Amino acid sequence: MGQTRADKWFEAFIYVSLSLTVLIVVYPLVFVISASFSDPSHIMKGNVWLWPVEFTLDSYTKVFQNKNILNGYLNTIVYTVVGTAINLLLTTIIAYPLSRKDFAGRNVITGFMVFTMFFSGGMIPTYLLVRDFGMLNTIWALVIPGAVSVWNVVIMRTFFQSSIPYEIQESAQIDGCSNIRILLRIVLPLSMPILAVMTLFYSVGHWNAFFNALIYMTDRGRFPLQLFLREILIQHEMTDMVQVQDESLVKHMMQVEGLKYAVVVVANLPVLLLYPFLQKYFVKGVMVGALKG
Template identity: 65%
Template sequence: MQNSASDKLFTLINTIFLLVITLMVIYPLYFIVSASFSNPTYILTGEMWLWPKGFNLDSYAKVFENKDIVNGFLNTLKYTTIGTLINLIMTIMAAYPLSRKDFYGRNVIMAIFVFTMFFGGGLIPTYLLIKDLGMIDTFWVMVIPNAVAVWNIIIMRTFFQTTIPLELQESAQIDGCGNIRILLNIVLPLSMPVIAVMILFYAVGHWNSYFQALIYLSDKGKFPLQLILREILIQGEMDELMKGTSESFLKQKLSIEGLKYTVIIVANLPMLLLYPFLQRYFVKGFMIGSIKG
């Protein structure tokens, strides 16, 4: 079947429009990568806009020489790994019982969960609660308060209800399997798409988190990378990098200009590397878990 002239025109316009949108998304990312390898002078003067100019690795050397940035990277890696593991376990433990039709009171419990999506205690009461629990300025304050997200429980519960056949679970029960064994041996192996989605959602949330650290942490040794990055990009606090030097204001500005692009690359690279491994599960798990039912 041949396309009409109007169909061809529509396809052409759509193609051009999508190419423009793609360039708008890709160019800022490409610019940051090029800027991280360029001489900061060319960045400030606007001479570098496509290819790296004045290629150098000084900014990368400064990043990996700076103890705060390296320590922040390691802290973020630790918060993300342990936090995502806790998130995943808690979400599965909440979603699986709520997906079972034989679980008495599941609708009431789900309504209570959903209520917390719209109404919260507020920042000050939450801070006082965290303080009373003795978690201020500790590792656990970064992983326990947000141990589970209600929206993710809904996605995973819906996935269990719509994808895992009830007859399969009943058959396992007849064969003598308990609920724990059904979950571990049947439900979870068939739920890799939604588990991959949960890992990606939670990991990105932990990796990009800085506000929680800003509120609850005062020990700089526990700061995540995003809080260190915030100081560089917003506050311009470069005292540690410039300590013991007599650089002029211009040289200091040049150093900050080159450093901020490099830190952005270092901060986002792990998540960019993680996504390709989860991509094949991502669309399937997210769409099934959020639309069906």
């Protein structure tokens, strides 16, 4: 059937709207990348709009010469890998029993878990608990308090229920498989899409996290990258608030200006590289998250 004039106008409106949305989303990323390769003086003058002005790698050279940033980068990688591994392990071993029809009391347990999504102990009691367990200035202060996301547990439980036929598990149980073996040999191999989605969600959360480190960390040698990026941004904002006359301070401001954009690019590069490999699982994860039965 041919399109009516109203359909053509509506289709054109959709294309224009989506094009504007793409530009709004993509332009900040393009600007940050361009600014990171531009001379800092042109950034401060507002000459950088789309393409780098006076292409230079000085900002990236300073990033990789800064021991604090490199140490923070390494710390963030360790926190992300360890934290994501703990998240996946605990989420899986909680979601699997809750997905089994023969597990008595699973709805009650799920209700108690969902309750924690609306009510928590609060920041100060959590800090006191972390302190009393001796986890301050350790990796465990960053990975243990958020080791399980109830929302992700519900999503994974729903995937197990809706995507893996219960009859397969019953057949394996009749053949003598234990619950652990069913989980390892049947459920997990069939759950690669949801595992990929959970890996992405948890790893991005750990990579971008800074608030817990701000609360629980005082040793700069254990700071994640995001705290050093925060220091650079705050330093830049403070210098913008004063009238600067000293030439050395002006030069320092220009260095910070270029360093800021270079650190943002370096900090987000692993996540940007991870998305293309896992994007095919996004729709699957969203659709599973829409079913809470």
